[in-house]
Amino acid sequence: MSASARDEDGAVPAPPGLASAPNATAGAAAEARQLLRTLKVFEGALKAFDIQAAPQDPMRLFDDWFRDAVRERNVEPHAMTLASVDAQGCPSVRTLILKDYDASGLYFASSARSRKASELAQRPRVALNFYWRESGRQIRIGGAVLRCSAQQSAADFAARSADARAEAMLGRQSQPLQRWQDWEDAIGVARRQLQDEPDCVAPDWALYLVRPDEIEFWQADRSRRHERLQYLRENDGWVRQMLWP
Numbered sequence: 001m002s003a004s005a006r007d008e009d010g011a012v013p014a015p016p017g018l019a020s021a022p023n024a025t026a027g028a029a030a031e032a033r034q035l036l037r038t039l040k041v042f043e044g045a046l047k048a049f050d051i052q053a054a055p056q057d058p059m060r061l062f063d064d065w066f067r068d069a070v071r072e073r074n075v076e077p078h079a080m081t082l083a084s085v086d087a088q089g090c091p092s093v094r095t096l097i098l099k100d101y102d103a104s105g106l107y108f109a110s111s112a113r114s115r116k117a118s119e120l121a122q123r124p125r126v127a128l129n130f131y132w133r134e135s136g137r138q139i140r141i142g143g144a145v146l147r148c149s150a151q152q153s154a155a156d157f158a159a160r161s162a163d164a165r166a167e168a169m170l171g172r173q174s175q176p177l178q179r180w181q182d183w184e185d186a187i188g189v190a191r192r193q194l195q196d197e198p199d200c201v202a203p204d205w206a207l208y209l210v211r212p213d214e215i216e217f218w219q220a221d222r223s224r225r226h227e228r229l230q231y232l233r234e235n236d237g238w239v240r241q242m243l244w245p
């Protein structure tokens, strides 16, 4: 390799698409690349997906797959990724817990003063993704997001554990934290308030509903014949189509 192919520290530049970590040596970067290639995917007990038998209503299929994921001991099957965009169209994602689902859609709860909440207030559309790796299943959902009523949010708050309620009382999610002492002070105040007023509700705790207009079910197959079934909302119902893997 010519000297010009190396950077000032003598490290080999990472190939396009794989940036080397700061201070990583060429050997460490190559080892990381090698390590990545040894890792397997779709190693779980993959499920069958009978697309012909899929129900007309995608939320029924969601219910079937979610129950399968729980039954088959997928790790944290209620954890999902939620993507939002800011006013400039810049996307961001984070993991959230699914709190409920019904014929209207899927529910999550968070602080109405968080980064995600301010993005949702400006652009009330989200994408959700579930990946149940033990079953090789993925569900992708897109739709409008609505803030639920104060009563529904209060009910979600009341169902949280004591620690989770105290944390929600802080109301500063996604703001910069200067030092841990600030958090210790605030959580102490929140715990005392909850002891004195057990029925109080964090004013900015919010339950949100994602009302899907697109749901795609994806089933991995070891010979790469991955099956995809997409539902699109049309008028009062849904149309379905398979997608190329």
Ligand SMILES: Cc1cc2nc3c(=O)[nH]c(=O)nc-3n(C[C@H](O)[C@H](O)[C@H](O)COP(=O)(O)O)c2cc1C
Residues within 6 Å of the ligand: 076, 079, 092, 093, 094, 095, 096, 097, 098, 108, 109, 110, 111, 114, 115, 116, 117, 173, 174
């Ligand atoms: C497994 C898991 C579950 C989480 N569940 C929630 C949740 O239900 N609600 C929530 O506000 N944050 C939850 N978080 C934290 C979020 O990922 C995120 O850090 C936080 O909501 C702030 O996001 P934002 O800055 O985009 O608003 C969870 C994180 C993990 C890893």
